[in-house]
Amino acid sequence: MNKPTIYMSMHFDVPVTMEKTFDWFRGNLGSKKRADLVVEDNSEIVAFCGITGIDAKILKAETYLFVSPYLHHCGIGTKAKRLMIDYAFNKLGLNKLFVVINENNDASIALQRKFGYQLEGRFREEYVLTNGMKMARLYFGLLKEDWQKINYEKLDFNGKKKY
Numbered sequence: 001m002n003k004p005t006i007y008m009s010m011h012f013d014v015p016v017t018m019e020k021t022f023d024w025f026r027g028n029l030g031s032k033k034r035a036d037l038v039v040e041d042n043s044e045i046v047a048f049c050g051i052t053g054i055d056a057k058i059l060k061a062e063t064y065l066f067v068s069p070y071l072h073h074c075g076i077g078t079k080a081k082r083l084m085i086d087y088a089f090n091k092l093g094l095n096k097l098f099v100v101i102n103e104n105n106d107a108s109i110a111l112q113r114k115f116g117y118q119l120e121g122r123f124r125e126e127y128v129l130t131n132g133m134k135m136a137r138l139y140f141g142l143l144k145e146d147w148q149k150i151n152y153e154k155l156d157f158n159g160k161k162k163y
Contacts, residue, residue, distance in 0.1 A: 060096035
């Protein structure tokens with residue numbers, strides 16, 4: 001998480017330390033406004049993701065996903081995203097999920113589109129890089145009904161049709 005290519009798109013304070021992580025965890029423990037999830041493979045944490053800012057009235061929330069940079073392009077993000085969406089809609093009863101992404105985060109943009117998220121807005125000059133360059137942030141949303149129409153139960157974890 002302390003790699004510039006990671007923290008530039010995750011928007012948290014660096015350096016990330018165990019102490020800060022435990023403080024963050026303790027501060028969020030028991031919150032009804034979020035669900036933070038860990039994805040394991042052979043007892044090793046390979047990704048974490050979450051559903052934050054849960055709005056119980058509107059039934060919407062923001063999501064995030066972080067995959068170990070050593071495991072990019074292995075399909076873990078696809079698996080984690082699918083599990084998180086299923087959890088949000090089927091266990092938490094949410095109606096809408098959204099993400100806000102830096103305009104240069106092509107991998108994340110492609111992942112959102114893969115799962116049916118639609119671009120709903122562009123916030124110009126919403127983020128400033130360490131070099132002073134300003135960039136837009138993109139707002140993608142996914143409604144439960146759109147997710148159900150996609151019929152992902154007929155797809156494997158890599159987004160390919162099962163036969």
